[in-house]
Amino acid sequence: MIDVTIGTTSVVETVAVEGIDWSIAAGDYWVVGGPPGSGKSDLLATLAGLHRPLKGTLRFFGSDIAELGEDDFLAARLRIGLVFENGGRSFNHLTVAENAALPLRYHHHAQTVETDERVKKILEAIGLAPFANAIPGQLKHAWRQRVGLARALAAGPEVLLLDNPLAGLGPQESRWWGEFLAQLSSGHEVMEGRPTTLVVACHDLRPWTDQGKQFALLKQKRWALIGGRAELTCSNDPLLRGLLALDFSGGQPVG
Amino acid sequence: MKSVFDPARQKIYLPAVESSSANPPDVERAPPAPFPFRFLDAVGRNIIRFIQTAQGLIAFTLITLGVAVTKFNTSSRLIHPLIRSQIFRAGLQLLPMISFLACALGLMIIGQMVALLTRVGAQSLAGTVMVTVVVRELGPLAAALLVLARAGAAYVIELGTSRALGEVEALEALCIDPIHYLVIPRMVGLALAIFSLTVYFIIVALVSGYLFAFVQDVPLLPGDYFKQLAVALTWEDFALLALKTCGFGVIITVVTCFQGLAQPLRLEQVSGATTRAVVQSVVACVLLDVLFIIVYLVM
Numbered sequence: 001m002i003d004v005t006i007g008t009t010s011v012v013e014t015v016a017v018e019g020i021d022w023s024i025a026a027g028d029y030w031v032v033g034g035p036p037g038s039g040k041s042d043l044l045a046t047l048a049g050l051h052r053p054l055k056g057t058l059r060f061f062g063s064d065i066a067e068l069g070e071d072d073f074l075a076a077r078l079r080i081g082l083v084f085e086n087g088g089r090s091f092n093h094l095t096v097a098e099n100a101a102l103p104l105r106y107h108h109h110a111q112t113v114e115t116d117e118r119v120k121k122i123l124e125a126i127g128l129a130p131f132a133n134a135i136p137g138q139l140k141h142a143w144r145q146r147v148g149l150a151r152a153l154a155a156g157p158e159v160l161l162l163d164n165p166l167a168g169l170g171p172q173e174s175r176w177w178g179e180f181l182a183q184l185s186s187g188h189e190v191m192e193g194r195p196t197t198l199v200v201a202c203h204d205l206r207p208w209t210d211q212g213k214q215f216a217l218l219k220q221k222r223w224a225l226i227g228g229r230a231e232l233t234c235s236n237d238p239l240l241r242g243l244l245a246l247d248f249s250g251g252q253p254v255g
Numbered sequence: 256m257k258s259v260f261d262p263a264r265q266k267i268y269l270p271a272v273e274s275s276s277a278n279p280p281d282v283e284r285a286p287p288a289p290f291p292f293r294f295l296d297a298v299g300r301n302i303i304r305f306i307q308t309a310q311g312l313i314a315f316t317l318i319t320l321g322v323a324v325t326k327f328n329t330s331s332r333l334i335h336p337l338i339r340s341q342i343f344r345a346g347l348q349l350l351p352m353i354s355f356l357a358c359a360l361g362l363m364i365i366g367q368m369v370a371l372l373t374r375v376g377a378q379s380l381a382g383t384v385m386v387t388v389v390v391r392e393l394g395p396l397a398a399a400l401l402v403l404a405r406a407g408a409a410y411v412i413e414l415g416t417s418r419a420l421g422e423v424e425a426l427e428a429l430c431i432d433p434i435h436y437l438v439i440p441r442m443v444g445l446a447l448a449i450f451s452l453t454v455y456f457i458i459v460a461l462v463s464g465y466l467f468a469f470v471q472d473v474p475l476l477p478g479d480y481f482k483q484l485a486v487a488l489t490w491e492d493f494a495l496l497a498l499k500t501c502g503f504g505v506i507i508t509v510v511t512c513f514q515g516l517a518q519p520l521r522l523e524q525v526s527g528a529t530t531r532a533v534v535q536s537v538v539a540c541v542l543l544d545v546l547f548i549i550v551y552l553v554m
Contacts, residue, residue: 084424091417091422102429105332105333106330106431148425
């Protein structure tokens with residue numbers, strides 16, 4: 001689905017990530033770990049098409065984006081959804097329902113009735129229906145994060161990128177996210193039962209060890225480890241052990 | 256054509272706009288020099304800063320106009336209501352204030368001028384003077400400045416805050432062109448609002464001005480007054496009025512949106528960007544006005 005070979009990607013004259021050679025296949029559930037500042041968010045932004053690798057290639061659904069025309073590039077990007085961290089960067093000049101409806105109304109020129117039905121279905125699925133007419137800024141952090149998810153799901157993406165979705169959430173809310181993403185991965189009714197490919201970036205690997213199917217570790221903007229659950233459990237990488245114990249003090253395991 | 260924020264064109268547009276940002280960084284400072292050189296140094300820095308700002312504004316204007324043309328009918332279901340809301344915000348909501356301003360200026364300037372012209376026996380020139388002062392100059396400029404104060408300044412704060420909070424990047428992630436979604440509705444709305452407010456301002460000012468002259472017992476019949484206005488007005492006045500007011504709308508939108516959007520901002524920088532946008536908008540509007548004066552003189 002997405003093949004990325006990044007020599008270097010820079011954001012505002014700063015190297016974001018480099019030396020990444022990665023392929024995401026349909027149905028994958030990737031968990032990308034790394035301490036804060038390791039380049040996870042920039043990697044996701046690159047995968048979402050927001051940044052382009054300065055060196056290397058980025059292929060969306062088999063096509064090199066450097067060779068895609070504007071319309072084809074846009075069409076490819078629409079198949080990828082991105083959920084930002086810290087409340088999902090929802091728009092406070094719109095209600096929750098309008099936030100979710102925005103991509104549909106902009107890209108699909110959908111009739112109001114069709115949009116409303118789709119949005120209602122999504123909001124009900126993720127528990128936001130009671131807040132449909134609220135402004136995201138009035139909601140608690142946990143609900144705002146779900147608004148970001150609703151907005152990303154509205155256009156029906158095949159690949160969903162989530163940047164640190166559990167940041168600042170309590171155990172109960174984290175459990176909901178884990179269960180919902182597992183349903184998305186296996187095929188949720190809001191996506192018409194189609195399995196969604198997931199890429200989750202996080203700095204705390206603990207909630208994801210049972211969830212993810214594939215794992216990668218970013219260290220100083222480069223891959224430190226990549227593989228399945230077996231590689232994760234067998235690795236003695238001090239950074240990985242630190243992430244599993246949520247300790248960033250020099251990568252030394254805790255306890 | 257894609258906007259400045261479109262990643263597909265990011266490498267083309269962003270250097271053009273961001274390197275010539277509205278608040279360019281200081282050029283690396285040399286060791287202190289004697290006074291005349293320090294003065295020249297300061298002048299040089301300001302000239303470079305001015306050129307960089309002008310370059311950025313021109314690039315942003317061209318991009319905005321390009322998006323306006325290429326995406327003229329794209330996502331109209333979403334964009335048209337936004338344009339209507341901007342007209343309401345920058346136009347209808349300003350009616351009470353523009354009424355007050357038009358009445359006050361009508362009384363202060365027009366009423367006194369008609370009275371003065373009548374006293375020196377030049378009341379036959381009243382229509383010409385009115386058209387020159389109110390229709391060509393006072394009306395468009397007063398409406399533009401009022402809209403700038405009320406809506407333009409708010410645009411910088413809204414867009415600057417959106418940029419600082421990452422909402423603009425979120426739009427890009429949804430493949431929504433921020434220029435198309437955020438700038439175009441404001442530009443069209445503001446242009447139409449300033450044009451409509453100017454027409455309203457002119458009518459109210461001319462009527463209130465005559466009423467003031469009437470109270471002063473100026474021997475000028477309403478029929479004569481409005482006949483003089485009708486004779487003095489030419490079709491070029493209407494065309495240039497529309498062009499000028501729409502030009503003011505485009506300028507105010509481009510400058511305010513440029514300051515709010517076209518550069519990475521932190522929340523604490525938004526107030527500074529607002530001040531810069533207001534000053535630059537006033538200067539740009541006055542420059543456009545001067546351009547139109549030259550056109551009027553040539554005609």
